[in-house]
Structure formats: structure tokens, C-alpha cells
Amino acid sequence: MGLREDSLNNGDGRVASENKIKTKVSRPAATLLAQKKKNNKNKNLKQIFVLSFDALRERKARSALTILMVIVGGGLMIAINGMSAGQSAFVNKQLNTLAPNIMFVSSGQHNRGGPDGPPTIIFNAEVVNRIKSLPYVQQVIPVYSGSLQLNAMGNIENAQVMGMDPTKINLISPSMQLVPGSSVQPNNPTGMLVGDTIANPPGLTTPYVTVGQTVRAIYSFADPHTGKLQTASRSFIVTGIMQPTGNNQIDKAVVINEATANSLFHKGGKYDSMAVAAVSADYVNAVQQEITNIYGSNNIGVITPKAILAARQQFQSGNSSFILDIAFISLLVGAVGIITTLYTSVNERIKEIGTMKAIGAKNSFILGLFLSEALLIGLIGSTLAILVGGGGAYIMTDFAPRGPGGGGAAAAHVSPIFIPHDILNVWILSVILSLAAGLFPAWKASRLSPLEALRR
Numbered sequence: 437m438g439l440r441e442d443s444l445n446n447g448d449g450r451v452a453s454e455n456k457i458k459t460k461v462s463r464p465a466a467t468l469l470a471q472k473k474k475n476n477k478n479k480n481l482k483q484i485f486v487l488s489f490d491a492l493r494e495r496k497a498r499s500a501l502t503i504l505m506v507i508v509g510g511g512l513m514i515a516i517n518g519m520s521a522g523q524s525a526f527v528n529k530q531l532n533t534l535a536p537n538i539m540f541v542s543s544g545q546h547n548r549g550g551p552d553g554p555p556t557i558i559f560n561a562e563v564v565n566r567i568k569s570l571p572y573v574q575q576v577i578p579v580y581s582g583s584l585q586l587n588a589m590g591n592i593e594n595a596q597v598m599g600m601d602p603t604k605i606n607l608i609s610p611s612m613q614l615v616p617g618s619s620v621q622p623n624n625p626t627g628m629l630v631g632d633t634i635a636n637p638p639g640l641t642t643p644y645v646t647v648g649q650t651v652r653a654i655y656s657f658a659d660p661h662t663g664k665l666q667t668a669s670r671s672f673i674v675t676g677i678m679q680p681t682g683n684n685q686i687d688k689a690v691v692i693n694e695a696t697a698n699s700l701f702h703k704g705g706k707y708d709s710m711a712v713a714a715v716s717a718d719y720v721n722a723v724q725q726e727i728t729n730i731y732g733s734n735n736i737g738v739i740t741p742k743a744i745l746a747a748r749q750q751f752q753s754g755n756s757s758f759i760l761d762i763a764f765i766s767l768l769v770g771a772v773g774i775i776t777t778l779y780t781s782v783n784e785r786i787k788e789i790g791t792m793k794a795i796g797a798k799n800s801f802i803l804g805l806f807l808s809e810a811l812l813i814g815l816i817g818s819t820l821a822i823l824v825g826g827g828g829a830y831i832m833t834d835f836a837p838r839g840p841g842g843g844g845a846a847a848a849h850v851s852p853i854f855i856p857h858d859i860l861n862v863w864i865l866s867v868i869l870s871l872a873a874g875l876f877p878a879w880k881a882s883r884l885s886p887l888e889a890l891r892r
Contacts, residue, residue, distance in 0.1 A: 480801065480804075481804075484801065484804045484805050484808050485808050485812070487805055488805060488806075488808040488809040488811075488812055489812060491781065491785075491805075491809055492809060492812060492813070495777075495781065498777055498780070499777070499813065501773070501777075502770070502773045502774055502776075502777045502813055502817075503813055503816050503817040503820070504817075505766075505769060505770030505773040505774075505817070506767070506770040506773075506774075506813060506814060506816075506817025506818060506821065506866055506870060507817050507820050507821045507824055508766055508770065508821075509764070509765075509766035509767030509768070509769065509770045509821070509866070510767060510770075510817065510818050510821030510822075510825065510862055510863070510865075510866040511820075511821040511822075511824035511825035511828060512762075512766055512825065512828075513764065513767065513821075513825070513862045513865075514821060514822060514825025514826060514829070514854070514858075514859060514862050515825040515826070515828045515829040515832065515852070517854070517855070517858045517859075517862070518825070518826065518829040518852035518853060518854045519829050519832065519833060519850075519852045521852070521853040521854070521855055521858075522829075522833065522850050522851050522852040522853045523850055525853055526850045535607060535608065535609070535610050535713065535741075536717035536720070536741060536742075537574070537713055537714040537715070537716055537717045537719070537720060538607065538608055538711055538712070538713055538714075538740075538741065539711070539712045539713075539714070539720060539723065539724055539727075539738050539739065539740050540709060540710075540711055540712075540738070540739045540740075541559075541567070541709060541710040541711070541712055541727065541736065541737065541738050541739075542708075542709045542736070542737045542739075543556065543557040543558070543559055543709075543735070543736055543737075556735040557731055557735050557736055558706055559578065559706060559707035559708070559709070559710060560705055560706055560707065561705065563707075563710075564576050564578050564707070564710065566730070567710065567712060567727060570723060570726050570727070571722075571723075571726070572714050572715045572719035572722055572723050573712060573713070573714060573715070573723055574713045574714060574715050575604070575607060575712075575713040576710055576711075576712050576713075577600055577601065577604045577607060577608070577710060577711040577712075577713070578600065578694070578707040578709075578710050579598055579599060579600045579707060579708060579709045579710065579711065580597070580598075580599030580600070580694065580697035580698055580701060580703050580707060580708055581596070581597065581598065581599070581708040581709065582596075582597040582599070582655065582657075582697065582700070582701045583595065583596055583597060583655070584597055584653045584654060584655040584690075585653070585654040585655070586634070586644075586645075586651050586652070586653055586690070587651065587652040587653075587654065588644060588645050588649065588651045588652075591644060593634055593637060593644055595630075595631075595634050595688070595689060595690045596685075596688060596689040596690070597655075597689065597690055597691075597692060597697060597700075597701075598685075598686075598689050598690070598691045598692075598697075599691075599692055599693070599694055599696065599697020599698065599700075599701075599703075600691065600693075600694055600697075601622055601693065601694055602620050602621075602622050602627075602629050602691050602692075602693060603620055603622050605620075605629070605678075605686070605691060607711070607713050608683075608686070608711050609681045609683050609686050611681060611682075612678055612679070612681050612686065613678070613679045614629075614676045614677065614678060614679065615647065615676070615677045615678075615679055617647045617648070618647050618675065618676030618677055618678075619675050619676055620675070620676060621675050622693055623693070624673075624675065624693070625693065625695065625696045626670075626671065626672050626673050626696075627672070627673060627675040627692070627693065628651070628672040628673065628674055628675060628690050628691070628692050629675065629676045629677070629678060629690065629691040629692075630645055630674055630676070630677050630678065630690050631678050631681075631686055631687040631688055631689045631690065631691075632677070632678055632679060632680040632681070632687045633687040633688045634687075634688065634689070634690060635674075635677045635678075645674050645677070646674065646677070647674055647675070647676060647677055648673065648674065648675075649673070649674045650671055650672070650673055650674075651671070651672055651673075651674060652669055652670075652671055653669060653670050653671070653672055654667065654668075654669045655667070655668060655669070655670070655700055655701065656668075657700070657701045657702045658702065659702075660702050660704065668700075670700065672692070712727070712738075720740055720742075724738045724740065767865070767866060767869060768869070770817070770866075770869070770870075771869045771870065771872065771873040772873070774810055774813055774814075774870055774873035774874060775873045775874070775876065775877060777813075778806055778809060778810060778873075778874050778877035778878070779876070779877045779880070781806070781809070781877070782806065782877050782880055782881045785881075786884065789802060789881055789884050790884065790885075790886045790887075793884070793886035794886045799882040799883070800882070802878075802881050802882040802884075803878050803879065803881070803882040804878075805878075805881070806874060806877055806878035806881050806882075807871065807874050807875070807878045809874065810870050810871050810873060810874020810875075810877075810878070811867070811870065811871050811874070813870050813874075814866055814867040814868075814869070814870025814871055815867060815870075817866060817870065818862070818863045818866035818867050818870070819863070821862070821863075821866060822859060822862075822863065825862075826852075826854060829852035829854075830851075830852060833850055833851060833852055
């Protein structure tokens, strides 16, 4: 019994020993087999991409046109995104030049979607004093508005007129600076401050006017007795030129003192608008509410820089969305082009597909072959779209009409801003659409019967 047990134990020992040897042998073999499969897989992938690239190169014209479709769609989306971001930054910068505690008050019946009605509240000294007495109001700047033709040594320029106390222009635009040699003369009836766009008209290499120059102003007004439109002229001296402020209303205007504007346009002490300065930006809403409570929200309009910015951003967002939809449609057209190209390629290469299947190519290999062609088209097209879209955005903004700040002022130029996240999204979208467009032609190619393909 003991001998049998020893024999069994020895037998078990040999079995265990043999299992250990097998384990030692099988593990390296499994590793080698896995490595071989991995190498074959990598080799297949390499073959697929080489064959796909050769196929695109053989059909250069068709491949180039298909890639061009992807470039146009993706490039347009990138250009629009960059220009939209640049425009938003420019508008924000422009509106930031306005004091945050300033409100612009106008009279009249304000109708949505239609012209404003006749004034229901007359802005005069009494209204100005009433608003000035409200809590949290720091200053009220009444303004006469009009337009005139400036004649400087035979050159004509049209300008808007702001008739106000010129010493208070900094309340409306705190960043406003005058060019060297300028002076503000509030009591000079012939003194005139000129905005940058008027002094340096876009496209001209020389200034239209300089400090100290005399200009002839031609203006029109309604005769208070007959009501007929009359034309007159008067000479002014340019006492100062304002540097670019980014505020279109100021850069394209001339400022004369309040009494002179009242006399020129026969306003009779009736102001066209007012700029109301609150003690701080925190009290703007409270002052706005007080004014509308007194005069009625339908009879008076109070606009704050925040409201201007919100309206401008809403308009810009809607406009950009519309154009981006068009760009996306262009990208879809590119995807249709990829389907057409690959589908035609499948029909042209049926015998080639049949030959590959006859010598052992699997369906997955054929599927990968045509999908890689779509992927290569997407990768090349979307990558070139970044370069084309970026360059196109800069070209379009360079040739576009410049904003306020004439004379080629850098502040007036709207430069595109490219956000890496947006560019990456467009790139990924272009590649995915290209790959998706290649699914059906690739599936059709992989399902072909080798016998049927060789018969054609």
C-alpha cells in the first residue's frame, strides 16, 4: 500500500512536472503568436493606407476636386468662426469706450418695426433740470443734432453735428484724447472739434483738416415762420481733432457748442437728445426706471451701453448662425462629392476587387481599403481647410470696409480671432463627415462576389 502511494505520488509529480514544462513552452509560443498577429495587423493597415494613397494619386483630378469640396466647406466654417469672434471682440472694445454709467435719452413714440412718431415730450431746459434733480444722477448733457457739409479748400465732406458743451465729451467717451495742438474752447462760437473719421477720411493719405484750419459749413434748417427748408453757411475754426475713440457716433461727427448749434439749426431751445450720467454704473437701472416712470416708457427712450451690446450680440449671433448653416451645407456637399467619387471608384475597380478577393483578401480588408480613402480625403481636406480658412479670413477683413477710426487707424481694423477649440471642432466634423460619406461605397465594395466581379 505504501509502495502504491509512493508510485502514485511519483506519477503525480511527473504529471505536475510535465504541466510546468508545457506551461513554460506554451507561454512564449502564445506571446510569439500574438506578436505575429499584431505584426500582420500592422502590416495590413500599412498596406491598406499605401493602396488607398496610390488609388487617390492615380485619380488625381477627381481626388483633388473632392478634397477641394471639403476645403471649401471646412475653410468657410473656420473663416466665419474667426471673423465672428473678431467682430465680437471689436464690438465689445468699441462699446467699452462708452462710460458704463451713461444713458442716452431720446423723445418720441418708439414703434417696433416701423418709423418713430413725432415727439411726444419736448426736451427743454425744464426737462433737463427735472432729470438732473433725480436721485443718483450726476450730470445731464443736452445735445442738439444736425448735419452739415464741410468745405475745406474745395474738398467736401458730410458730417453729423453734436451741439453740446464740448468740455463734457469725456463723460460720454472717457477714453477720448485730442491730437497735439488741440484745445477745447466751450465759449468760442466758431470753435469746432472734429472726429477722427472726418479729419482723416478712409482712403486718403493726407488729412482732410488740421488744427487751426478754417472750414466753411453749409447747413439746412426749417424756417420757423414759413416752414420751408433754408440753406445757409458759416465759417468755423478747427480748434481740436479727436483721436480715434472707437465710438462711431463721435468719430464721424463734429462738436460745436450748445448755443451755436441752437442758433444754426433754429432749434428754439428744443434739444434732440440727452446723455444722462449716473453716479456710478450700479445706479443706471435705478435712474432708467425713474425716468420711464416720470415720462412713460412709450414716450421716451432710454438706452444703456449694456442694452446696445446685448442687441448687437443678438443680431451678430443670428447672422453668424445663418452663415454657418450655409457653410455646413457646403461641407455636406463635399460629403456628397466623396460618396460620388468613391462609388465611381468602386465601379471602375470591380475587377481589381475581384482579383484581390480571389487571392485571399477578406471583406474587412476591402472595407478598410475604401474607408481609408475617405479618411485620407477628410484628413487632407480638413487640414488644408484650416490654412485656407485662416488666410481667407484675414484677406476678407483686409479688403472689407473699415470701421470707425478713419485714416487707416489700427483700432478700426477688425482682425479675426481663431479659437483652438472651434478649429478642432470643425476639423473633427470634416473628418467624420468624410468617413461617413465613404461607408456606403466601402460596404458595397466589400460585399462584391469575386466570381461576379471577375466576370465583368
